[in-house]
Amino acid sequence: MSSKERRQSSIPDSVENAVWLNPDDQSVYWSQNVLDFYYGGDSQFCYSTYMGQTPLDREWWGGVLGYCGDGYMQETHVRAWCNKLIQDRETKYRRGTSSSNTFRWTILPPNFIDLLAEQDNDAYGYATGSVELYPPFWDVDTVYIPVSKEKEGWVILKIDMHSLKITVYFTNKCDALNCGERFCIHRRIHQILVEFESLFLWFLGRIQYWENAGLSEADALDYTGDVVWPTSEHRVGRNSGVILCMLLQNLVQNSVLPNWQERNMQDACMRYRRFMADQLYSARFIPH
Ligand SMILES: [Zn+2]
Structure with missing residues (x-):
């Protein structure tokens, strides 16, 4: 795929370094992005505010990324995404900048x-x-x-x-x-x-x-x-x-x-999985 086609895509590029939604004094020890966490991360599992107290292990993140579970999204992954969208709704609502x-x-x-x-x-x-x-x-x-x-x-x-x-x-x-x-x-x-x-x-x-x-x-x-x-x-x-x-x-x-502009659906889906994983991982936190 040429860079021109990529630019037309509506799917954001993947992140090198997560920008933490909830910075913690432990954040410096965390794997810098979701792929690093998946490939031998800093711990066996971590938490995302979008899944509350549920420990999310390597396999869970691999499920979002398309590497585990035979490539199928599980209900728990879709639930995390729903939670993110409803949380975004609340955040924007509180800011009061939209109608x-x-x-x-x-x-x-x-x-x-x-x-x-x-x-x-x-x-x-x-x-x-x-x-x-x-x-x-x-x-x-x-x-x-x-x-x-x-x-x-x-x-x-x-x-x-x-x-x-x-x-x-x-x-x-x-x-x-x-x-x-x-x-x-x-x-x-x-x-x-x-x-x-x-x-x-x-x-x-x-x-x-x-x-x-x-x-x-x-x-x-x-x-x-x-x-x-x-x-x-x-x-x-x-x-x-x-x-x-x-x-x-x-x-x-x-x-x-939107009009679907992706020529290669498999490629688009893989990039969207990474976008989802980046978003969910950036909400990493330590439950107290
Ligand atoms: Zn059918």
Whole structure:
């Protein structure tokens, strides 16, 4: 790839030296970037504020970078990225430099549907404002939910909270009728949406969404269709989770999807993985 093409890319270059989000007097002993940490770093594991008290070992970082786990993004990696985006939202909101419309969205963690299905109390915190960083549903226009049913099958559900219009974002194209994949998310999506609809409507009732939002109660979600991004014909395979993370970032930051300018998707995904890893690693901290 020529340097001209690289410059056109929307993916930032990788960093030599991490700029720590939370400098500590121990920071000088830390591996200077995520790749150094991965290849024989200063300790067996480290912590990122985006994953709280969870120790993140070499294998975890290798999963983001595409070196471990057979190249598939795990739910925990996507969760870290969601946490970063929602933390960025809060930081920008506090600075107060952007218009307030910029912040009327939330991203729920990728296990949210499971929490709903299990009627887990943890689900409520993400919707009522009782968990830090997560705005209540009645203070946002849009809710994004990343969903994975199998490691390759990532989609994003985007819900307009006023109209309950729901849009599905796919990370790959597929002719579901002729799809040879054992697990095809395109073929399953109808069933996923049917299950989600009843759980979500029940949940909105439980959090008194309609009263709190000042809206009259709806008894159905309005399915408006699919978006596929990027629109290239290539199979994304192991990169589905990476593309999902790109998609999430673009949706919440711009609300419009860029034209895919990358000639080589594999190369673009590897560079985006490094960008993600750099961002997550720069939030390294020591839990006290
Ligand atoms: Zn398929």
